[in-house]
Amino acid sequence: MSKPNYSGTFHMVEQENMDAYLEALDINFALRKIVCLLKPTKDITHDPASGTMKIRTLTTFKNFNMDFTIGQEFTEDLGPVDGRTCQTTVSWDGDRLVCVQRGEKEGRGWTHWLDGDKLHLEMRVQGIVAKQVFKKAD
Numbered sequence: 024m025s026k027p028n029y030s031g032t033f034h035m036v037e038q039e040n041m042d043a044y045l046e047a048l049d050i051n052f053a054l055r056k057i058v059c060l061l062k063p064t065k066d067i068t069h070d071p072a073s074g075t076m077k078i079r080t081l082t083t084f085k086n087f088n089m090d091f092t093i094g095q096e097f098t099e100d101l102g103p104v105d106g107r108t109c110q111t112t113v114s115w116d117g118d119r120l121v122c123v124q125r126g127e128k129e130g131r132g133w134t135h136w137l138d139g140d141k142l143h144l145e146m147r148v149q150g151i152v153a154k155q156v157f158k159k160a161d
Contacts, residue, residue, distance in 0.1 A: 027118050029069040029076065029135065033142045033157030035062045044146055044153035048105045048128065057084060065142065065157055076113070076120075099124065 038059070045055040066079040074093040080086065087104060091097055091113055099111040101124075109126030119136040131148040142157040 026071050026115060027137050028071050029067045029120070029137065029142070031067055031142075032160040033065045033067070034160060035064070035155055036141075036158045037156040038154070040151070040153040041155075044148060044151050047148045047151040050105060063155075065144075067142075093120070 041059050042055050045058055050058070061082040061084055064081045066081060068077040070076075074095075076089075076091055076093060078089045080089075089099065091099075091111070093113050093115060096110055096112045099109050101107045101109060107126055107128075109124040109128075109131065111122060111124045113120055113122045115121075116134075119134055121134050122132045124131040124133075128148050130150060133144060133146045136143050140159040142159065144155045144157070146153045146155075
C-alpha cells in the first residue's frame with residue numbers, strides 16, 4: 024500500500040484543549056493565551072519516495088520549522104515552542120504519521136492524518152491531548 028502525500032498548505036479551522044496541553048508543557052499563562060488565539064498555517068513538503076518531510080508552522084507571532092526523514096531519529100530543537108530539545112522519531116502507522124518525542128516530558132508526541140481535504144493533528148504530553156484540524160488551501 025502506498026503512503027499518502029502530505030504536501031500542501033493547510034489553514035487551521037478547529038482547535039480543542041490547547042490551553043491544557045500548553046500548561047502541561049509549562050508554558051506561562053500569558054503566552055498560552057496568545058498561542059490559543061493564533062490560527063496557524065501548515066506548509067508541508069513531502070517526498071514519499073525518499074521519506075523526507077518539511078513542516079512549516081506559520082503564525083503572525085512565531086514560526087516553527089521541522090525537517091526530518093520518516094523513520095530516522097533526530098534531535099529536535101523545540102526552542103520556539105517551549106525551550107526544550109528532544110530526540111524525535113516520526114514513523115508511519117498505516118497512513119498516519121506518528122511522532123514520538125523523547126525528553127523531559129513523558130508521553131510527548133503527535134499524530135497527523137489526512138481525511139479528504141482536512142489535515143488532523145493530535146498533540147500529546149503527560150496524558151493531555153490537544154487537537155487541531157486544518158483545511159487544505161485551494
